[in-house]
Amino acid sequence: MNFNGIDFDTYFKHYPDEKGYFGKYGGSFISPELQKAMDEITEAYFTICKSRKFIAELRRIRKEFQGRPTPISHLERLSNKLGNVQLYVKREDLNHSGAHKLNHCMGEALLAKYMGKKKVIAETGAGQLGVALATAAAYFGLECDIYMGSVDIKKQAPNVARMKILGANVVEVTHGLQTLKEAVDAAFDAYSKEYKDAIYCIGSVLGPHPFPLMVRDFQSVVGIEAREQFLEMTGELPDAIVACVGGGSNAAGFFSGFLNDPVDIYGIEPLGRGPKMGDHAASLKYGTEGIMHGFNSIMLKDENGEPAPVYSVASGLDYPSSGPEHAFLQDIGRVKYDVIDDEETIDAFFTLSKLEGIIPAIESSHAVAYGMKLAKEMGKGSVLINLSGRGDKDMDYIIEKYGIR
Ligand SMILES: Cc1ncc(COP(=O)(O)O)c(C=O)c1O
Numbered sequence: 001m002n003f004n005g006i007d008f009d010t011y012f013k014h015y016p017d018e019k020g021y022f023g024k025y026g027g028s029f030i031s032p033e034l035q036k037a038m039d040e041i042t043e044a045y046f047t048i049c050k051s052r053k054f055i056a057e058l059r060r061i062r063k064e065f066q067g068r069p070t071p072i073s074h075l076e077r078l079s080n081k082l083g084n085v086q087l088y089v090k091r092e093d094l095n096h097s098g099a100h101k102l103n104h105c106m107g108e109a110l111l112a113k114y115m116g117k118k119k120v121i122a123e124t125g126a127g128q129l130g131v132a133l134a135t136a137a138a139y140f141g142l143e144c145d146i147y148m149g150s151v152d153i154k155k156q157a158p159n160v161a162r163m164k165i166l167g168a169n170v171v172e173v174t175h176g177l178q179t180l181k182e183a184v185d186a187a188f189d190a191y192s193k194e195y196k197d198a199i200y201c202i203g204s205v206l207g208p209h210p211f212p213l214m215v216r217d218f219q220s221v222v223g224i225e226a227r228e229q230f231l232e233m234t235g236e237l238p239d240a241i242v243a244c245v246g247g248g249s250n251a252a253g254f255f256s257g258f259l260n261d262p263v264d265i266y267g268i269e270p271l272g273r274g275p276k277m278g279d280h281a282a283s284l285k286y287g288t289e290g291i292m293h294g295f296n297s298i299m300l301k302d303e304n305g306e307p308a309p310v311y312s313v314a315s316g317l318d319y320p321s322s323g324p325e326h327a328f329l330q331d332i333g334r335v336k337y338d339v340i341d342d343e344e345t346i347d348a349f350f351t352l353s354k355l356e357g358i359i360p361a362i363e364s365s366h367a368v369a370y371g372m373k374l375a376k377e378m379g380k381g382s383v384l385i386n387l388s389g390r391g392d393k394d395m396d397y398i399i400e401k402y403g404i405r
Contacts, residue, residue, distance in 0.1 A: 001260050004332045008260035015325070020209020020295075023331060025324030028208035030294045035208075037195040042210040044115045049217065054110065061106050062221065065139065066096045069225045072233060072384070077355040078372070085375035088238065089358070089368075089387040090226045092250065099361060099389030100222060100250040101132035101203070107218035108201040109136035119143040119198035121191050123183035125152055125246070126316030126363060127159025128389055129203035134168035144168040145198075147187040149178035152315045159393045177309050180319045184293055204247020205323030208294035212323050216252040222386065223257020230384055239381035240264040240374055243388065244366040245284070245337065246316050248323035250388035255335060264336070267326060268370045270312035271339035277302075281310035281318045284330050284337040292320070298327040313342040314362040316389075344369040349391065349398065350405045361389035362398070 001008045020026045028038060048054040062068040071094065075087040092100040112120055120137050123146070124130030130146040137144035146168050153160055153172055163170050171190075176182040184206075191200040205212040205219075230238055241258055243251035245267040255265050272280035277300070280286070287298040292307050299321035300308040312318040329335040340348075345362060348369035353359045360368055364387045371385040391398070 001262070003334050006332055006334070011259060015328070016209065016213050020213065022325045022328035025297050025327040026209060026212055027296050028294060029291050029296065030208050031192070034192050034195065038208055038210070040115070041111070041199065045111060045210055045214050048111060048114055054114070058107060058110060061110070066102055066106065067094065068221065069229070070094045072226065072229045073356070073358070075356050078352065079375070081355065082372060082375040084380050085378050086382045087371055087375055088230065088382065088384045090222060090254065090384060092222060092386060092388050093358065093360065093364070093390035097132050097135045098392060099128040099132065100219060100253065101129045102135060103221055103253065104215045104218035104249060105129070105132040105136040105201060106139070108199065108214070109133070109140045109142060112142060112199040113140050115199065117142070117197060117199045119145065119194065120201050121145045121187055121194065121198050122201045122203055123147045123180065123187040124203060125180035125183065125318060126314065126361070127152065127156035127163065127393060128316055128361070130163045130168065130170070131159050131166070133201055134163045134166035137168065138166050145171055145190065147171045147173055147183045147190065149173045149180065149183050151178040152180065152183070155315055155397050156393055157396060180315065181307055181310070188293060204249040205252045205325060206247045206293060206295060206321070212295065212325055215249050216256060216325065219249050219253025220256045222250065222253040223255060226254060226384065226386070227257040234382065237261050237263055238384040239378065240266060241384045241386070242266045242268060242367045242371045242374065243386040244268050244317065244363050245322055245326060246314070246319055246363060248326045250386055252323060252325055254386040255329070259334065265334065266370060266374070267335050267337045268366045269322070269337060269339050270314055270317040270345070270366055271341040272311045272313065273342060278309050279311055280339070281312045281320065282339045283319070283321050284326060285339055287321065295324055297321050297324045298330070313345060314366065316361070316363040317366065338370065340366045340369045346398070346402055348372060353391075358387070359391040360387055361391050362394045364388040
């Protein structure tokens with residue numbers, strides 16, 4: 001399929017290019033010393049991603065340890081309530097450890113093992129990446145340091161406990177807003193000191209090349225499975241697909257299965273309390289081009305051109321930028337990026353729980369809310385939503401802040 005001059009039949013061969021660019025976005029903006037470490041990761045990744053042994057091992061792990069493939073569920077009661085459009089969810093909440101994050105953590109930890117590294121390092125916001133990486137580290141017998149802001153540590157207490165039980169070292173980040181961006185800064189700092197023995201497992205399709213490519217590749221299992229399963233279930237492709245976008249990993253993997261199809265694709269960012277700077281984290285909607293954490297993308301900046309303070313009810317979405325591939329897909333118009341605010345999110349959280357018996361993560365509830373909106377607007381057809389994770393981690397926070405509705 002050709003879309004605005006881009007040939008999607010060969011898209012994955014050309015995007016990103018060999019320097020990690022999706023059009024003008026991506027690349028690698030780091031110190032020469034760290035660049036050497038990145039080059040080592042790139043070389044190792046390009047070697048093992050072609051190795052039959054590595055692919056077979058990852059397939060086995062996905063089936064026997066992660067419980068893949070995750071199913072698609074038809075949301076019959078919610079669809080009937082909203083009208084004629086049929087809503088479906090891809091159940092990444094049923095992936096082991098409760099979210100899509102394990103898909104790339106198992107791949108990255110396997111790569112770390114192959115490279116002879118002893119430790120994995122990462123940041124976490126919602127704690128979901130931290131739990132996934134701690135799980136992968138335990139599985140492969142690696143040490144694991146997880147950097148997390150104090151605000152998120154309080155908000156996501158169950159996940160902090162899980163990381164510790166899994167044997168990870170949770171390092172509290174106490175500066176700035178004490179949320180995801182500061183945690184990424186701290187993890188980057190630690191990696192630049194420890195790169196000889198450790199590998200940085202960034203939490204999303206972010207950071208310098210090869211991470212946006214590598215994380216998308218590991219997450220593409222979601223899109224490949226979803227396309228096959230939906231065709232088998234309904235005999236056709238969905239009319240529209242929806243995923244939430246923080247850094248953009250669940251969306252990148254899910255979308256990759258449908259980019260070359262006549263399917264409308266929606267990426268949903270958090271509008272938080274509203275469009276005023278500081279009240280949201282909708283970087284693709286309100287941001288401008290800039291460099292942060294080693295890559296060029298669209299980002300929210302303050303008056304000094306520095307990453308702006310951001311907010312979302314979902315700890316996993318409050319990051320002032322998104323992956324370079326999303327900036328590119330937005331520019332060429334292949335994916336439409338839109339926003340959902342906190343209230344609509346919480347409403348979707350309770351609606352899906354009550355009507356379907358599925359408690360979604362607050363992050364994923366953004367996609368559910370948008371799917372519900374689309375269903376009302378479209379009038380007929382089908383919408384497939386990526387349910388990126390489950391809401392167990394959010395229980396305490398929701399009950400304290402919103403009560404039970
Ligand atoms: C359940 C869930 N969904 C989505 C996200 C957002 O990340 P990404 O945009 O990389 O998928 C997170 C981040 O922690 C998450 O925990």
